[in-house]
Amino acid sequence: MAIADLNLEQRARTREGFPAWLARRGTAFWVVAVLLLVMPAIASPFWLVQIFAYSMILGLVALGLMFLAGYGGIVSLAQMTVAACAGYLVAILGDSAISQISLHWPWWMAAPVAILVATLFGTLSGALSVRTEGIYTIMITLAIASAFYYLALQNYTIFNGFSGFNGIKPPVFLGVDWGQNLPFYYLTLACSALAYGAVIYVSRAPFGLALQGTRDNPRRMAALGFDVVAHRIAAYAFASFIAACAGVLLVWYQRQISPGTAGVGPVVDMLIIAVVGGLSRPIGPFIGALVYVLLRTFSLDMLEGVGLDGKRYQLLIGLGFLVIVLFSPDGLIGIWQRLRERYRKGSEAREAGMRIGGGSP
């Protein structure tokens, strides 16, 4: 069935109307979409923002990684660094409690410039690592991420060192305070839906197809007239743009930013989120992020409930990661697809059995 699903997607390469695309979505898509839209009516503010909005922000950062790794075969650890770079720029260019550094630009200048510069930064780090493959790409991007972390940690004139920036306020415009729970939830939901749709759309556009070609067979791509290096750098730019938007949301959510946001821990967490969710589909990173945030939030209580040290929540995350990677190389998405396949086979078998049984009397 998984193969049949894939074929459906293959056939959808040519442009179809948005309504036609919507009509092809399954039940699961509609259930999730409606649930997300009416969530504020069901969930408490804590769940709405601390769990769902935060998950979507982390999911956005990991979505860029999924795009690079799933379609381009590029594993970059610098995604979180790009997001943190955008977050820092919002604090530096815009308003924060560190008024001797912040330039107090209005948000509509600070946020776009932050996204632009962070995207440029991500593209340049991509250009640095683009000629490497596999483990060497991981090493170079990890080096870039560490360099940014130590720069932010040790530089006081721009990054304000260890303490970073606090007192960053989400903007107020159109008469809405976007820092309030409800508007902020819908803002992150809208950004996530847009980015999710954009990744799906681009994956079947010439650029996305060519990227998948460079993943499967870079040498042949060059022998078909494609510039593989340029395509990979463009993929870095696209993924960096998504991460940069997520970084702006992240700093509005946290209302502060410090070197810890770009530390090696969070940088590797993004890889874990993307792999746990599944690299084969754009929904994977969001699922991975939700699982990660839930574990982070509740494992402390759970562990203390069974008499263990609550600080060991990383142990649970690590164990979960191991189990998923061992049993399902394509993450939670892969488990879901296999379950659905088994269910369909089961119901088909039952139907067949009923037809045979129905004929006998």
Next chain:
Amino acid sequence: MSAVPARESLASAGSANALELRGVSRLFGALAALSDVTLSVRPGERRGVLGSNGAGKTTLFNCITGDFAPSTGLIRFFGEDVTAFPPQERIRRGLRRTYQISSLFTGLSVLDNVYLACRGVSRNRFSLVRPRRDDALVHAAEGLVEAVHLSAVKDRLVGELAYGQQRQLEIALALSGAPRFILFDEPAAGLSPTERRDLVHILTSLPAHIGYIIIEHDMDVALRVVESVTMMHNGRIFKEGRPDEIESDPEVQELYLGGGHG
């Protein structure tokens, strides 16, 4: 001062050879996979390259397409010096190749493979806009899929195709766009007798202006689709001539036809 550009433009206007190699060598460490190969092929000419394993045939192809840079020597494609060009620049000028071991995009559908090949030699390679249903390149891709008898499986993932079908797709990728010259690297390897007949048909029905070089061990295929033959041995060109001359040459028979390949 004006003499050189004039000669260049005359050359690219079509009076030049399709392919011209002068003193091309390729070293791998101390091993000379190619040494001092000089070769010229006219536009539209169909040339066979024969030689035992390790004679340097595939290295020759890799140097022509730019997968490897030659250690020394000069390569001209329709009069233009392409020695320093990356592969994609040579491909965009009308050079194509197939690979001895199928080199396809196994995670994409048959049609997407051919579509990518058509897109690679056209504009808007970075387009973020999905093609319309009546897109010219989609039509071109569908035409090519039909030409190699793969219409029935055009939406299947290439990784699921049978071996022979993958070989046919390999050829479709090389026919995309407006090829002027194609390098076929053992296209018949592993094909069934029926598939070989199809292959000969595809090769002989190519438009007359498209020349090619074919590496082929199967004499039945090779000698039916070429008009001239180059014999290679230990990285050097050993003999050139018409197919019947080469076939009956005692030295060639000693070296190649009798040498364990029968």
